[in-house]
Amino acid sequence: MEKIIAAHKKEYGKNPDIIATAPGRFHLAGEHSWYFKDKTLSMAVNMPVYIAASHREDSSLRFYFFQLDERKRATISTLKYRKEDRWANALKAVIYGFGSCGFDCGGMDITIYSDILPSAGFGITTALKIGISLVCRTLFNHPCVDSQIFQIIERGNTYFLNNGNYLADIYSAWYAQKGTCLLTDHKENSWRTVPFNFEGYTILLTDARVPRISVWDKETLHxxxxxxxxxxxxxxxxxxxxxxxxxxxxxxxxxxxxxxTRRRLTCIMMEHDNVRNAVKGLETNDFALFGRAINHSHEIMRDMFNISCPEIDWLVKRVSEFDPTASSRLPTNCARITGKGFGRCVYTILKNKDVEKYKAKLSEYERIFGFHTSCYEVTPVDGAHLVEF
Incomplete structure (x- = not known):
């Protein structure tokens, strides 16, 4: 906390008036099924994005991303999408959304602090949007309830960024609770938490650093x-x-x-069962049921939805080999592709004793494929909130 305060003061010459934080997240299963009003299982994790802000006397916006040492500028009255603004466009989109919903914002000096960059695909861009939503609502005393905040974000995504609006992304960053996963029901526009109580297990997120190449357009299904x-x-x-x-x-x-199209829609149907079984495994503390659903989800993403790649598949395969007593019916570990778009990341849920084996395989992966990975040990955390300082 001291670091973002110090960074803000050094950049703008004053302490922030407010600090908000929002978590990163990854989707365990079902993230490609939203269009068909299905369900998505997600987890908010301890990859926090901090946003500090202070009032300005004019209508200018100043953005500073500490880790990138990048600065961007805009004004409230002339907010425009600019490709070169990259990460700042997410913040501008939400500020635009407030204005389009009748909640005017003033000028701000804004500092972003996040050890994980938006390009990693662990929900950091969504965390930026959620965090700035809290900042604007509080700093300008806007009487927005949650549903209005979500409408603001949707307007920013749709009309400013020309992007899709994904409830599972928003709900998992906003409503998450420590020690749980979050299940989004896209048909009901609802959510509920599901406990994650597997003792003796470690959750690892690995950025495999494989260049993203879209092999087919998912929008063709929609x-x-x-x-x-x-x-x-x-x-x-x-x-x-x-x-x-x-x-x-x-x-x-x-x-x-x-x-x-037939194969990919069949995959969506099968993924529905994977989500249901994964949730049942969580609720009954049955890791074999949960792990089997997650492993099967990766298999159909690879073979039917065609979004995986040999590098990711190699990592997933290694996870299944750690325990010689395990089987496809009774797995003791699980792994699946995840991440932005067609994914370049993999999450693994491993027995504690297998963590070092996995990290050794990452070194082998780098020698074989030539990509330098980043691996993060994560835990499920609470959703977005203001920070006292």
């Missing part, structure tokens, strides 16, 4: 026709729904689709 076809295959069971399992019924509904 058509009204595909949405209706998937809805036709949903079956209500008591208080929850599942997808149809009859091959005859599925083939009949998907008969109008090309092979690639």
């Amino acid at each position: 058509s009204a026709e595909n949405f209706l076809l998937m809805a036709e295959l949903k079956v209500q069971k008591d208080k929850y729904w599942v997808y149809e399992t009859s091959p005859v019924e599925i083939n009949d509904v998907f008969s109008v689709l090309d092979e690639d």
Whole structure:
């Protein structure tokens, strides 16, 4: 905390009036299913983004990212997206969103402090948006309830950034609770926490540093026709729904689709079961059930959704080899691709005794593939909040 205060004072010559923090996050499963009103399982982790701000007498905005030693500028009245502003566009988008919803903001001096950079894909950009939302709401005394904040962020994403708006990203940074995962229901626009109580396990996030190459456009799945076809295959069971399992019924509904689309939509259907089983494993403290669901999720992301790569698959495979007594039905560790877009990161949930084995494999990975990894040990933490100082 002292570091961001000192950085802000050195940059602007005064202490901040307010400091907010928001966590990084990763999605365990279901992050590609939002369009079809499915569910996403996420975890907010101890990769905090701190945002310090102080009032200005004019309408200028000054942005300073300490770790990057970069400075950006803007004014409230002429907020525009500028490609060269990179990380600052996320902050400007939210400030724009406040104004477009009738909540005017004034000039600010803003300092960003985050050891993890937005390019890593661990939810840092979302954390920037959530953090500046708290700052603006509090600093300018805007009477915004949570739903209005989410509308503000949505407006910024849609009209300023021309990006999608993903509830699981927002909810996991805003509503997270220590020691839990968060399940987002995109159909109900709701969330709930799920305890993460696996003792003797360590969570590692690894940035494999593989250059991102989009091998196909995921937006091609997001058509009204595909949405209706998937809805036709949903079956209500008591208080929850599942997808149809009859091959005859599925083939009949998907008969109008090309092979690639059919395979990827089938993957979305299977991912629904993976999310449900992972949640059940968490709720019953059954690691074998949880791990099996996560491992299967990676397999279908690799083989059916086509978003993995040999480097990520190599790391995931090594995790399955640490315990000779384990099997695909009864895993003792699990791993899956995660991260921005098509992903270049992998999360692993390992027995404590296997952590050093994994880190040794990272050294081997670097020798084989030539990419220098970054590995972070993380724990589930609380969501965004103001910081007392």
